[in-house]
Amino acid sequence: MESCGRSATPPGLEGVALCRRCPVGSNSAIPPGHHSQDLQASLQRPEIKLESLKEDIKEYFKISGWEKKLQNAVYSELSVFPSPSHPAAPPEHLKEPLVYMRKAQGSWEKRILKSLNSMCTELSIPLARKRPVGEQKELLNKWNEMGTDEPDLSLFRPVYAPKDFLEVLINLRNPNYENGDSLSFRTHLGLIQVPLKVKDIPELKEFFVELGLTTGQLGIDDSTQVPPELFENEHVRIGQKVLAEQDSAAAQQYIRQGSPTALRAELWALILNISSQPEDILYYEQLKTNVIQHDLLVDSLIYKDVKLTASNDDYYFVFEDYLYQVLLCFSRDTSVLGHFAYNSASPPKSYIRGKLGLEEYAVFYPPNGVIPFHGFSMYVAPLCFLYHEPSKLYQIFREMYVRFFFRLHSISSHPSGIVSLCLLFETLLQTYLPQLFYHLREIGAQPLRISFKWMVRAFSGYLATDQLLLLWDRILGYNSLEILAVLAAAVFAFRAVNLMEVTSLAAAEAVLADLSTLKVMPLLQIFLFATVT
Amino acid sequence: MAGKVKWVTDIEKSVLINNFEKRGWVQVTENEDWNFYWMSVQTIRNVFSVETGYRLSDDQIVNHFPNHYELTRKDLMVKNIKRYRKELEKEGSPLAEKDENGKYLYLDFVPVTYMLPADYNLFVEEFRKSPSSTWIMKPCGKAQGKGIFLINKLSQIKKWSRDSKTSSFVSQSTKEAYVISLYINNPLLIGGRKFDLRLYVLVSTYRPLRCYMYKLGFCRFCTVKYTPSTSELDNMFVHLTNVAIQKHGEDYNHIHGGKWTVNNLRLYLESTRGKEVTSKLFDEIHWIIVQSLKAVAVNASPSLTSSTANDRILKYNLINDTLNIAVPNGEIPDCKWNKSPPKEVLGNYEILYDEELAQGDGADRELRSRPGQSLGPKGGRSRDSGRTVLTTWK
Numbered sequence: 049m050e051s052c053g054r055s056a057t058p059p060g061l062e063g064v065a066l067c068r069r070c071p072v073g074s075n076s077a078i079p080p081g082h083h084s085q086d087l088q089a090s091l092q093r094p095e096i097k098l099e100s101l102k103e104d105i106k107e108y109f110k111i112s113g114w115e116k117k118l119q120n121a122v123y124s125e126l127s128v129f130p131s132p133s134h135p136a137a138p139p140e141h142l143k144e145p146l147v148y149m150r151k152a153q154g155s156w157e158k159r160i161l162k163s164l165n166s167m168c169t170e171l172s173i174p175l176a177r178k179r180p181v182g183e184q185k186e187l188l189n190k191w192n193e194m195g196t197d198e199p200d201l202s203l204f205r206p207v208y209a210p211k212d213f214l215e216v217l218i219n220l221r222n223p224n225y226e227n228g229d230s231l232s233f234r235t236h237l238g239l240i241q242v243p244l245k246v247k248d249i250p251e252l253k254e255f256f257v258e259l260g261l262t263t264g265q266l267g268i269d270d271s272t273q274v275p276p277e278l279f280e281n282e283h284v285r286i287g288q289k290v291l292a293e294q295d296s297a298a299a300q301q302y303i304r305q306g307s308p309t310a311l312r313a314e315l316w317a318l319i320l321n322i323s324s325q326p327e328d329i330l331y332y333e334q335l336k337t338n339v340i341q342h343d344l345l346v347d348s349l350i351y352k353d354v355k356l357t358a359s360n361d362d363y364y365f366v367f368e369d370y371l372y373q374v375l376l377c378f379s380r381d382t383s384v385l386g387h388f389a390y391n392s393a394s395p396p397k398s399y400i401r402g403k404l405g406l407e408e409y410a411v412f413y414p415p416n417g418v419i420p421f422h423g424f425s426m427y428v429a430p431l432c433f434l435y436h437e438p439s440k441l442y443q444i445f446r447e448m449y450v451r452f453f454f455r456l457h458s459i460s461s462h463p464s465g466i467v468s469l470c471l472l473f474e475t476l477l478q479t480y481l482p483q484l485f486y487h488l489r490e491i492g493a494q495p496l497r498i499s500f501k502w503m504v505r506a507f508s509g510y511l512a513t514d515q516l517l518l519l520w521d522r523i524l525g526y527n528s529l530e531i532l533a534v535l536a537a538a539v540f541a542f543r544a545v546n547l548m549e550v551t552s553l554a555a556a557e558a559v560l561a562d563l564s565t566l567k568v569m570p571l572l573q574i575f576l577f578a579t580v581t
Numbered sequence: 582m583a584g585k586v587k588w589v590t591d592i593e594k595s596v597l598i599n600n601f602e603k604r605g606w607v608q609v610t611e612n613e614d615w616n617f618y619w620m621s622v623q624t625i626r627n628v629f630s631v632e633t634g635y636r637l638s639d640d641q642i643v644n645h646f647p648n649h650y651e652l653t654r655k656d657l658m659v660k661n662i663k664r665y666r667k668e669l670e671k672e673g674s675p676l677a678e679k680d681e682n683g684k685y686l687y688l689d690f691v692p693v694t695y696m697l698p699a700d701y702n703l704f705v706e707e708f709r710k711s712p713s714s715t716w717i718m719k720p721c722g723k724a725q726g727k728g729i730f731l732i733n734k735l736s737q738i739k740k741w742s743r744d745s746k747t748s749s750f751v752s753q754s755t756k757e758a759y760v761i762s763l764y765i766n767n768p769l770l771i772g773g774r775k776f777d778l779r780l781y782v783l784v785s786t787y788r789p790l791r792c793y794m795y796k797l798g799f800c801r802f803c804t805v806k807y808t809p810s811t812s813e814l815d816n817m818f819v820h821l822t823n824v825a826i827q828k829h830g831e832d833y834n835h836i837h838g839g840k841w842t843v844n845n846l847r848l849y850l851e852s853t854r855g856k857e858v859t860s861k862l863f864d865e866i867h868w869i870i871v872q873s874l875k876a877v878a879v880n881a882s883p884s885l886t887s888s889t890a891n892d893r894i895l896k897y898n899l900i901n902d903t904l905n906i907a908v909p910n911g912e913i914p915d916c917k918w919n920k921s922p923p924k925e926v927l928g929n930y931e932i933l934y935d936e937e938l939a940q941g942d943g944a945d946r947e948l949r950s951r952p953g954q955s956l957g958p959k960g961g962r963s964r965d966s967g968r969t970v971l972t973t974w975k
Contacts, residue, residue: 193806309851366772434852
């Protein structure tokens with residue numbers, strides 16, 4: 049473009065944020081050189097005339113497929129950023145508009161960091177240390193089988209477990225909200241006591257309209273008793289077409305009815321706007337090098353978590369080694385810091401020794417700002433069923449995290465945030481299954497105490513893999529985690545008869561201990577569309 | 582008590598006994614009148630040996646066919662398959678068709694195998710053709726991975742050479758008989774590990790052949806990552822998947838025992854490799870099973886020892902479904918029974934092959950339909966048994 053004397057941004061495209069995370073080699077699916085060379089080179093073709101530059105460029109984009117790619121990229125950005133707000137709102141509002149929520153998140157973070165630091169001091173292990181060359185070589189050799197390593201992890205404990213986090217949420221209060229002491233039919237009897245707006249069933253039916261009784265679903269209408277000509281074959285055909293078009297938005301709409309197993313890996317990549325470019329692979333290799341060169345304290349936490357959770361899982365134990373390869377790199381990936389712009393959480397900050405308070409010596413710890421907790425590795429495990437190339441697996445996981453999973457363990461008022469999900473779950477139960485809800489409360493078995501762990505993990509490790517993937521299809525399709533709360537309520541509804549007979553929390557836990565035989569789509573459909581309310 | 586099935590067993594396993602008791606069957610001893618005898622391998626051998634001349638009466642059922650060892654023993658299995666193939670060739674059956682290199686198109690499912698010491702010289706000739714290959718030695722009469730080892734040098738099996746100085750024709754006792762097969766060193770790996778398939782097949786009659794496949798088969802994984810490197814040939818944890826071997830590895834995990842259900846495997850393969858390839862794979866597995874049965878062979882004793890809680894449940898249900906098919910409605914067995922059991926009693930079994938049904942539909946029954954090569958009609962999608970059709974051939 050220099051030859052035309054114009055600025056680098058092609059006209060008509062001003063204001064479009066092309067890349068949320070800028071460093072070269074980030075996961076943006078915009079093809080190589082989107083900032084410069086390639087695009088500029090192609091724009092210097094003879095067909096493009098100076099007089100009709102704008103039109104020619106648009107035309108060229110359309111034919112070459114760049115338009116589609118740009119659309120997908122923009123669509124991807126829109127998925128995470130909230131709708132435009134007041135121009136005078138400060139950046140914290142993008143993270144979290146409500147002050148009391150921000151404060152609560154802040155103090156929770158302080159607690160976590162304190163816990164991490166004290167573990168560090170107790171065990172006299174530095175937060176980070178450079179590996180001696182011998183150790184580096186050894187790790188490189190063992191890269192594909194880190195699972196066989198048996199470091200002594202007995203002294204490490206997870207920084208926190210979901211139930212610790214639940215206690216914090218239970219104690220959340222909005223100081224501006226006066227409930228009054230008198231109980232009324234409006235009184236919320238669950239554990240969450242903040243007034244957030246959540247959808248009721250009529251609104252959910254509208255939101256999840258494609259899950260209705262008259263629309264075909266994978267997970268229901270592909271069962272063995274249903275002839276495939278009725279729905280499945282056509283659905284597969286459409287899926288292939290969507291993939292051929294490479295349209296993110298269409299894929300997202302399509303996947304609301306579930307994804308055929310053979311197309312799922314590609315569809316998810318399309319929706320998440322991931323394509324494995326050489327620079328992405330290079331970036332992953334760079335992260336791997338960081339892992340080899342430096343040892344982080346959080347690495348031990350990751351090891352411990354994998355050994356405690358995924359290694360013992362019937363389905364995921366096979367992929368143990370992949371989990372290390374993904375999570376150790378994830379901890380070192382500074383591009384993840386970008387998502388804190390819209391996450392209520394903030395990355396823990398630490399200072400180089402002796403330079404406390406001096407901003408030039410501040411570092412984020414871990415480098416990606418995310419401290420893993422007990423069960424964290426279960427976010428990655430199901431993805432191993434779809435992707436076996438490490439850098440692609442990595443990219444997909446990272447995108448899933450910065451789009452969805454982070455909301456499950458930070459305190460915010462977002463409709464897909466864990467607080468809203470908990471409130472949604474409890475409200476659904478109290479409103480539509482009042483007898484069950486009261487009974488469980490009476491015996492000291494607040495339902496949220498049981499369902500919380502399911503939602504924090506997005507049901508990973510609780511459902512059979514094929515069912516989990518069908519569920520995550522819908523998370524992607526609706527760009528929302530609310531379905532987790534609806535499913536949790538649907539599970540309680542399904543087992544209501546047995547639950548009505550229990551007389552203790554332990555017994556209630558036992559009734560709900562094994563979800564591995566559940567079929568999620570029928571449960572959801574019945575709860576939303578076939579229950580008389 | 583007239584009408585109650587009388588059972589005997591010489592294998593004291595809860596998964597068996599619980600199943601008998603829940604049906605209200607009556608336990609008796611082997612000297613009394615019995616209807617159903619779940620026998621150990623040794624007992625079968627004794628009962629059906631030529632010397633005893635024992636005959637089952639019309640109302641008695643046992644859990645193994647008298648010739649089960651035709652497949653239990655590896656050398657007999659290989660002999661049977663080789664003989665079966667030759668027979669088909671002689672008949673001019675299209676199944677026995679070969680390609681330009683002399684390889685069977687449809688019956689090539691056993692790697693190059695020789696019996697030792699009987700075929701030693703033949704083996705040496707083959708070995709010399711590709712001296713860098715690895716071969717696997719398996720003792721004929723053992724199970725659970727016992728006595729198996731890998732070799733890549735002739736010197737490692739000098740013992741079996743027939744030219745050994747002991748004598749020119751030594752009839753080796755069956756204890757020392759081995760089969761040696763070409764080792765497949767590029768197996769499909771999942772999570773970098775080798776795995777095998779444990780599938781349960783019930784054969785209720787041989788003529789006509791009626792067999793059922795249990796839907797809940799499973800895969801057994803090695804605890805250690807696979808490497809074809811020759812330095813690891815001695816490391817049995819890399820190469821053998823039997824639970825008995827893996828159980829003693831350092832990494833063996835007692836909660837799950839390194840197993841996946843076959844459905845899981847299917848999900849993984851469909852997700853990562855696509856539906857066509859996966860369906861073809863399972864088709865071919867089922868084909869191999871049926872052909873092997875036709876060549877007459879059935880493994881004698883699946884392990885009834887349960888290694889994990891899940892495992893115990895699986896085997897209990899397996900025996901339950903097995904008994905439902907073998908002794909329908911809990912009636913006293915009658916050798917004149919010949920009907921196929923109704924779909925409801927199948928439980929987790931699926932019809933793998935029913936010769937009567939296959940023949941009943943006329944047309945070339947043994948022809949196989951492969952994509953791009955239609956040799957015959959596709960196996961019917963029988964609406965009654967649901968959509969799961971195990972095979973695309975009859």
